[in-house]
Amino acid sequence: MTRxxxxxxxxxxxxxxxxxxxxxxxxxxxxxxxYPKKTVPDTLHETLFGQPDxxxxxxxxxxxxxxxxxxxxx
Numbered sequence: 315m316t317r318x319x320x321x322x323x324x325x326x327x328x329x330x331x332x333x334x335x336x337x338x339x340x341x342x343x344x345x346x347x348x349y350p351k352k353t354v355p356d357t358l359h360e361t362l363f364g365q366p367d368x369x370x371x372x373x374x375x376x377x378x379x380x381x382x383x384x385x386x387x388x
Contacts, residue, residue, distance in 0.1 A: 329376050334361075336358065336361060338359075339357045339358060340355060340357075341355065342354070342355055365382055365383060366383065369379040
């Protein structure tokens with residue numbers, strides 16, 4: 315993890331990476347007669363693309379303007 319220029323000098327948090335085992339879930343089928351087609355199963359959508367509440371450290375750094383999170387790799 316690399317500290318960005320201009321960020322405050324705070325101690326590193328060892329919990330910046332969270333690993334969670336999910337399952338079982340059913341993979342998507344051919345989706346005949348489905349519009350719009352799904353990109354992920356319903357049970358995984360919130361986990362992959364939902365917006366979790368900001369942590370205390372994020373609130374301290376960004377205040378009310380905490381940027382939204384995104385999924386970068388799965």
